[in-house]
Amino acid sequence: MTTKPATLLAVDVHYSSDEAGESACVAGVVFHNWDDDKPAKTCISHINSVASYVPGEFYKRELPCILQLLAEHDLQPDCIIIDGYVYLDGTSKPGLGWYLHEALAGKVSIIGVAKSSFSAIDASFGICRGESIKPLYITSLGMDLATAQASIAAMHGEYRLPTLLKLVDQLCREAGDKPADNN
Numbered sequence: 001m002t003t004k005p006a007t008l009l010a011v012d013v014h015y016s017s018d019e020a021g022e023s024a025c026v027a028g029v030v031f032h033n034w035d036d037d038k039p040a041k042t043c044i045s046h047i048n049s050v051a052s053y054v055p056g057e058f059y060k061r062e063l064p065c066i067l068q069l070l071a072e073h074d075l076q077p078d079c080i081i082i083d084g085y086v087y088l089d090g091t092s093k094p095g096l097g098w099y100l101h102e103a104l105a106g107k108v109s110i111i112g113v114a115k116s117s118f119s120a121i122d123a124s125f126g127i128c129r130g131e132s133i134k135p136l137y138i139t140s141l142g143m144d145l146a147t148a149q150a151s152i153a154a155m156h157g158e159y160r161l162p163t164l165l166k167l168v169d170q171l172c173r174e175a176g177d178k179p180a181d182n183n
Contacts, residue, residue, distance in 0.1 A: 005032040009077035010168045013065045014176035015050065024050045025176030026065040028075060029168040037156040037163055043073040044175045058084070059099040067103060079109040079143065081152070081165065086112040086139040089120035101141045109142030113152055113165060127153050132160035 010029045015022060023046065030041040045068050051061045062084070069075065086097030097110040114137040117126070126135030127149050140148035155162030161169075 006079065007075075007077045008032065008034070008079050008081065009075060010081040010164050011066050011069060012083045012165075012168045012172045013062050014172040016176050022050050022052070023048050023176075024065050025172050026069045027168050027172035027175060028069050028073065029164050029171070030075065030077070031164055034151050034154040035156050039164060039167065042167075042171060043069060043075065044171065045069040045072045046175070059094075059096040062096050063099050063103060066100060070104075077108060079111060081111045081113055083114070083165075083169070084112050085114050085118070085121075085137070086110050086141045088118055090122070090125050090139055093120070095139070097139065097141060106142065110140065111143065111148045111152065112139040113137070114139075115161075128160070129153060129155075129157070129162070130159045134160060136160065 008031050011026060013024050013026045015024050026045050026047065028043040029039040031039050047065050047068055050065065053061055080100065082097050082100065084097065085095035086101070087093055088095040095112065097112040101108065101110045117137050121137050125137045125139060127138055128135050136152065138145065138149045138152055152162065155164065157163035157166070
């Protein structure tokens, strides 16, 4: 009996404003091994209207975008890597990743990779990649923290930001700067 390879998904959202209001572009990069240097698949979704940013309620703005990407592209990952936090304090205060985990009925592991620290996040959540002395801050749900940190550390790329996380960021920014199709 063969085991199906893990389906890993990195997501990122880019927002833009114009005279019609605020919109978003969400990108997804599907891959199967932590050290993959190329995606198995890339996905883009455009959201014509997004919630306004409210401090402390970022998830209300970003979560619908990620859920639309999953539904629109029929994605069923085993683990999702988000640009942000699962827990804002590392262990109990819900962040975007916690709300995403709940929205997916707790069936998908979530790893948050943040480029900057909140005051409640201490150095134990940080990992340094490549020659960078500036850490990435890792939080997780559905996967223990040590495994999540080791997984992000093992991702392809010699720099602070892994290759596929940099790619998903570039994809959503580039697609977000172009006019959307009628999605």
